[in-house]
Amino acid sequence: MSGQISLRGVESRVALSVIGATMLLGAGTGVADPVSPAGWTSNIQLGFPLPEGVYFIDTAYYMKRSGSTLAPGLKEIDGIVNIPTVAWSTPATVLGGRLEFIGFAAQAGVGINPGSVDGSSSWHRDFYNPALLGGLVWDLGDGWSVGEFVGGFAPVDTDIGNNLGLGGNFWTFANVFGVAYNKDGWSLSANLIYLNSGDDLDTGVNVQPDTVDVDFAAVKHINKSEIGLVGSASADVSDALRNNWGDKEFSQFSLGGLVGHSFGSVTAEIFATRSLVANNQVGGGKDTRLWTRILIPLSAQ
Numbered sequence: 001m002s003g004q005i006s007l008r009g010v011e012s013r014v015a016l017s018v019i020g021a022t023m024l025l026g027a028g029t030g031v032a033d034p035v036s037p038a039g040w041t042s043n044i045q046l047g048f049p050l051p052e053g054v055y056f057i058d059t060a061y062y063m064k065r066s067g068s069t070l071a072p073g074l075k076e077i078d079g080i081v082n083i084p085t086v087a088w089s090t091p092a093t094v095l096g097g098r099l100e101f102i103g104f105a106a107q108a109g110v111g112i113n114p115g116s117v118d119g120s121s122s123w124h125r126d127f128y129n130p131a132l133l134g135g136l137v138w139d140l141g142d143g144w145s146v147g148e149f150v151g152g153f154a155p156v157d158t159d160i161g162n163n164l165g166l167g168g169n170f171w172t173f174a175n176v177f178g179v180a181y182n183k184d185g186w187s188l189s190a191n192l193i194y195l196n197s198g199d200d201l202d203t204g205v206n207v208q209p210d211t212v213d214v215d216f217a218a219v220k221h222i223n224k225s226e227i228g229l230v231g232s233a234s235a236d237v238s239d240a241l242r243n244n245w246g247d248k249e250f251s252q253f254s255l256g257g258l259v260g261h262s263f264g265s266v267t268a269e270i271f272a273t274r275s276l277v278a279n280n281q282v283g284g285g286k287d288t289r290l291w292t293r294i295l296i297p298l299s300a301q
Helices: 007-026 159-164
Strands: 053-070 076-094 097-104 107-112 122-127 131-141 144-153 172-183 186-197 211-222 225-236 251-263 266-279 284-300
Touching: 097 144, 122 159, 131 172, 211 251, 225 266, 251 284
Parallel strands: none
Antiparallel strands: 053 076, 053 284, 076 097, 076 107, 097 131, 107 122, 131 144, 144 172, 172 186, 186 211, 211 225, 225 251, 251 266, 266 284
16 A cells, blocks of 8 residues: 555545445445344354363454445445454353353454445444353253353444444343254254344444344264354344334345364364345345354363
8 A cells, every 4th residue: 555645535535434334324224233243153052062171263254245235326345354252161060051251352344335446435444342251051961052141242432333333332232042962973053142232332322223143053074074054144123223123124144055174173164155135234235255264272171
């Protein structure tokens, strides 16, 4: 990038960012995605008790939205999201369940009309709301297990939150219920995520609706490899500034495939998903997402 940026160029970029945000938030498709990015826990078995230890999981995806259903003035929206996560399965048990903690802080980069030569292109990069969850996970026997986590997302006063509706300057309570089945080389899992967001700390306005998300996976393990189906479903379940309840509430259903392989103790996965249903997503349109994930036990029993 050139070090010579004129004042006019800076003013133009700021104006385009404001225009892009106005299109996203005011053109009838200005509903935010869930604070927890939809689909990111697919095949992360929050209902399965991890062996005692500390684990690092990094999930990243590239997202593209394009097509005739985008908001006026929008041709394409690209996004890159990275979600580094640390999970700690403690030695403690409570009520027969393993005590575990999960912390993560997603970063996102969003491009509006990338590569456009008509002056409508802009780029936004910042942090989502970081989260900390704690919970109990029970082994029920015969391959079945369940987990219950509670916690919250801390506020972030950032560009993508204030202008693009991705996270924001508010606290969010999270309740996560996971169920898993692991037997005969099969791993089936679903995570139900409920998010309840408070008011924006600057304006006192409730901008983020409560949401429900279900991330799921059905995976077959063959020796050290795995192949399967992954997906997610999400929906707004309350009124807020961003969804004008009864008119512009967000909902989506995505489906795709996964392949993975274990290299010693390290597991790597690649999966792709496509929105089959998408109502009032940011900017409109449907998503194509390409995901990567790596799981590394930092210290495990």
